[in-house]
Amino acid sequence: MISLLTAVALIIGPVHFVDGKENKKSPEKKQQQIKIPKSVIDISKENTYPNPSQDEPELQPSEMTQALLETSKVPIENTNLIHLLNESNINTSKLSLGYNAMIYLGKWPLSYQSKKTTVNWQYKKVNVNESDNRGGKGKQKLNFNQEKQMNVTGGLTAEVPSQKDVKKLMMMKASKHTNLPIAFSTIIGARTTADRIYHVEPKRVGHLEAYVPAVNEKGTVTYGEVYLGLDGGDKFIKVKNVTQQGIGAWIPVQDYVSLKYHASK
Template identity: 55%
Template sequence: MKKCLSILMTLLLMFSILPTGFAEKAPVKKTVTYQIPLSVRNISKENTYPNSTQNLPHLQPSELTKKLINSSKVKIENPDLIRMLNESSINSSPFAIGYRAIVYLGQWPLNYESTETSPNWEYQKINTNYFDNRGGNVPYQIHYVQEVQKIVRGGLTAKVANAEDVKKMMLHKAMEKTKLPLSFETIIGGGTKNDHVYNIPANRLGYLYAFCPGVNEKGKVTYGEVYLMLKGSRKFIVVKNVTSQGIGAWIPVQDYVSFSFAASERPR
């Protein structure tokens, strides 16, 4: 009896320890935060050109579309394909025994998997403010004034099929990861200002450089031929000839400017 009681106590002790051991070995999910440097400032209120906000709401699939997407062995995230399926209507009949049909929906970029998202705060130079204080005896103050309107465009780093669909999926993933206002085109209007002051010492030349930040997005896009299969009352999607391709893109950050100030004895 004492021997059985001893074994029982040992087992209880083991079970009380095991969950703690397993919890310690559980993987910790790492989250990446994109800290905006102090040299980068939001100019959305000062920008003389009103950029249109890129709203990319997550398209909600209908009940039918959900069933069709879940029936596919390949993940489907393309919002344009989801929209087309949402607009489709398929009536089922309880007497459709033996009915069979195959509908070819075309070749589509089905999903995009992001592998790297890297901000470049000096993606493209947009302006230089300059003042020669070599003849002065006291510091001279300058601030940012955009001399001419500047259009900054991003784009894909390689040619791919259905490029616009791919850009939408890449933009959506990059915005989700960075929480930054991204757009493949942004405009900084002439006359845009920022009140932050930079001091040019006496006997120095002052240069205030302005840059449009951008995000370098890299990943993999998956293509496939999409077929809608109808068998009796069953409806499902089959994807054939699946291929994957690596792709990258530069996406400007909208209504943000990165500044770099330099004072020198000689012209640059």
């Protein structure tokens, strides 16, 4: 019995890759460790808006799914496809000997290979605080105080099929490379403050700008048409019509702000 929501039974046929070769995954370049500048502060405890955590437990393939994934010549990392296979029930018996079928599971973004991960620590300005000390004789204190709620969003740099799945694949890689809390949308709540103090000299106006950082992720997403093959008692995955597309994304960093102070006369 085969339980697959999107399955359409097809007569088995030959599998051809675009380049005539197995699409083996090339190793990703080792990413340099991301260092957080001193100007960047963690406001996760002070943020008056509770951003939902984007951390998800890594989906583990079932024993059957793992065996199927190992039969594929094209690497499969898409957790939605893995979940579909986990929820599928495939029972074979001796009576199925001689039975051949190919079940179409759809066209999927299969994996994402990161080529470059960087951080723009001043991606979006969200606030400016000022302290006018032009008439003062001593130093004045100035600290970060978010004046109004700000929503900062990111996104993909190009239109691609199955954007939701692609975003998830890219976030998984970017999160591992940066060890930062990232999401395609983050909010800084009004009246969020920070204890870091800046001193405004007499005869000066102090300006404290706050920015939300964002990760810039660039790489390649691999697409393919996925088939579940049944050959007697054997089960396997075949991927046809494999294509690759370059893609980039901006992914804001949650609950961090980058502060920039300057003074004017």
